[in-house]
Amino acid sequence: MQIKVVMAKLGLDIHWRGALVVSRMLRDEGMEVVYLGNQFPEQIVEAAIQEGADVIGLSTLGGNHLTLGPKVVKLAREKGVDALVIMGGVIPEDDIPLLKEAGIAEVFGPETKVESIATFIREHVGKTIG
């Protein structure tokens, strides 16, 4: 099945380089990536609903991962969206357990090979417990 990813720059974070690179390379991995640009949790979840996203990708290097990241998962689950939520960017090691506890499936930091992100997605997509 075609995997559909909704990719967003979280909130006001301006660093699009990583998000765009990952989006293009996931396309190269055969996925369909809907690029949202900068969005806040409500709009990201709305887009995931409309697009029938299998994966919600959040990119942030702006230090807003803890304030906005968990919100995305919470809103998604409330609305019955069971998409896999993953995150990437500059995120302190210590915050990762908190993000995972909040339901973010995995966090990918700088220097991650996009190939390994694709592998993770393929292995976990559709297995989210809502």
Added chain:
Amino acid sequence: MNEASSYFEKKSDVILGKLLKEVENQTANSIEILRESSARKGTAHIVGITGPPGSGKSTLVNKLCKTLAKSGIEIGIVAVDPTSPFTKGALLGDRTRMQELSGLSNVFIKSLATRGNLGGLAPTTADIVQVLDAYGKELIIIETVGVGQIEFDVLEIADTVVLVNVPGLGDSLQTLKAGIMEIADIYVVNQADRPGADESVRDLKMMVREKLQENWEQPVLKTIATNNEGMIELIDQIQRHKEFLLHSNRWDEKRKTRNLTRLNHLMIQSLNNEVDSYIRRKQGIQIKIQQVKEGKLDPYTLSDHIVEQLIKKHGGM
């Protein structure tokens, strides 16, 4: 699947999202969903927005719908972007231009990838539109991929086709002339803040004069989508075209034609599937196909033979 009908009763974006996902992926459930939606499809006005890459289609759709949505009308948007022929993946970017529509409860946006289709739309576009229609959307806007001259699919699906161009058509007008240029119902010169807009409008008007439709003189409009300029006029023209269709019976004709087209598509698709699975089961035929491939057997004979066998299998004609 009886639930399909109950889904259509409930009316929630979450459910609609799920239905469209099934249809988009042509899952086993999708047939039921389409059957159900076929019976329910209503009265949506289907508008195709087409034009060269980067002409501002998405921006235009954004501004258009931002204004339209204020009246409370239910809007569905289907935005199509190309699939990479090499990787089968796609980067769908139209939505970035439609940020102003997020948060509006009466606007629903679905992005589709062409998935190998060459006509400027995704293979399931018509299906998706049908479901949106059945779900009560009153206006459905289809943004095609940035077109060259061979992408005509939108004609089959849309009631009103808007062609979005940019100033300085010049040569491209010539190349497009024979193609998609001729078939639009409304012409827009977007990015009119760039030099050459008036010339383009003039050129288009001249071209239109040669190709007047029966009882409908295709309007040529100037817009600056980024500044929200010309949107009211465009909305008026789209509305006017809808009324023209309704009054001239074209509205019904188009729907009838579409019903038949749909029937044809479905039959051809089923036949194809039937042939495929038949061949897959018959070793002997596969050997013969190999012979055709090698040039040892002529394709006409084999083709006749396979079809004959198939018909026999189903108890003749």
Added chain:
Amino acid sequence: MTKTNVNQGAKLFNQEVVREIEAQKERWKKETVKGKTGDGEYFSDSGIPVNLLYTPDDIKELNYMKDIGLSGEAPYVRGVYPNMYRGRLFTVRQIAGYGTPEDTNDRFKFLLKNGATGTSVVLDLPTIRGYDSDDPEAEGHVGAAGVAIDSLEDIEALYDGIPIDEISSNIVTHLPSTTVVIMAMFAAMAEKKGIPFEKLSGTNQNDFLMETAIGSSLEVLPPKASFRLQCDAIEFASKNLPRWNPVSYNGYNLREAGTDAVAEVACALANAIATSEELIRRGNKIDDFAKRLSFFWNLYNDFFEEIAKCRASRVVYQEIMKERFKAEEMKSQLMRFHVQTAGITLTKVEPLNNIARSAIQGLAAVLGGAQSLHVDSYDEAYSAPTEESALISIRTQQIIQTETNVVNTVDPLAGSYFVEYLTKEMAQRIRDYISEIESRGGLVACVDSGWLHREIADFAYQTQKDIENGTRKIVGLNYFPSEEHAGQKVEVFRYPETAEAKQKEKLKRLRQKRDAKKVEEKLNVIREMCHKDVNLMPYIKDAVLEYATLGEIEEVFREEFGLWQFPLA
């Protein structure tokens, strides 16, 4: 003899000697190297072919006085000041900015105490993008990644106890829309303190590329509007703040987003060209404003290329100002630039290696003749620098300044056949790239059409692929990666989480105590002026003096100029 008497035909080397060298080189290739020169197979970071050996024949067409010259004289290859670092050392400038203005004020004082010679502040994302701390869009971002500034009150708190009439203040405003407001606040603060504008020295980034192509955001002003604000700030400063650099053309950020060294400089220069044309259209003379234009470069690890880039950028700039715009004053033709080492080259794996990378890049900046320098910290890929890592960055600069002796003589690499060759080659490539931009209608049009954005995106994408497939080698990552050392423990800097509440509280009080009617009036004047061919700065200054907030002023911009998004490539 005056400089204008230079013999235009006088080449750097005697042409007979050159011919002899050429002949010898052919022989040497055959006999000594035995054909294995590898020429045509090695490249600099921006793709300039690099030969095995450089000799005078590689720069045989150079005329010393015309093409290289002496320091403090055109074409400024050797540096913009005659006695360079002997006259004044490069400014040690470390960025600070987090939490409330009061928090950042503390960090300023720490850095100054430890030898920083100017302040440099970064703003939080809501401030940069024009939202007040109590705006819903700001939620979760206040005081993170920079300091929150909402009103004149905050600027006053930020510079409390800092001698702004003695040391220079760098304010990383990035976007023109942010710049016009913050600059107006800075000027208003000085006005209130009774400091004459002539005493204010400092820099704003103020680059419309940052607003429209380099960074992304929810609501972006169209390129034309952003460019107009950029020019308003420059024009205002040129008339009122004689020691202020109202722009620092941001090659740096462009490069971080994704370009090579050539495009970095070319885009910044194309922006300077666009600015000059616009200000001249408005009736200014080139010599009125050109002396305060400044630049901001990014230095990667390709040591010689980066040094050559710095030298080449000065030549091309001089050419443009002198030949195209007929600038007469010397100061209008010399390019001053700030350097920051390349954050994008710093790794998360084995972070301590970054100290070595940054030192090499910082050294290149000094050898390239930079006027001021920021050395990135080893924890770049982790968080904003901690006090400890920031200190190492300052120490790195001080080591370059004092222990290496590189500052003792001017432009010490001049005359290296290789460096002169690269300088010449870089200059040509920069000129070509500028021509390409101009053939597409100039820089504003290149942004508007999405061309520039695609250039950046394609480069970023290709770089990532090259790193993943190993063609671009990065020590510790894809070159001798080491499991053991990959995860050195790094202490991360935490932004104070209390900033949002504090700023909201301040805003609440502010909105109560200021004269709401006056604020409204002043905002309406700005609104009206947005549609006139006038400079907005005086009207913005009037508004901030009444304590109109940054968010309120920028909302006016958004409403009046409309919004724009760059095309997704």
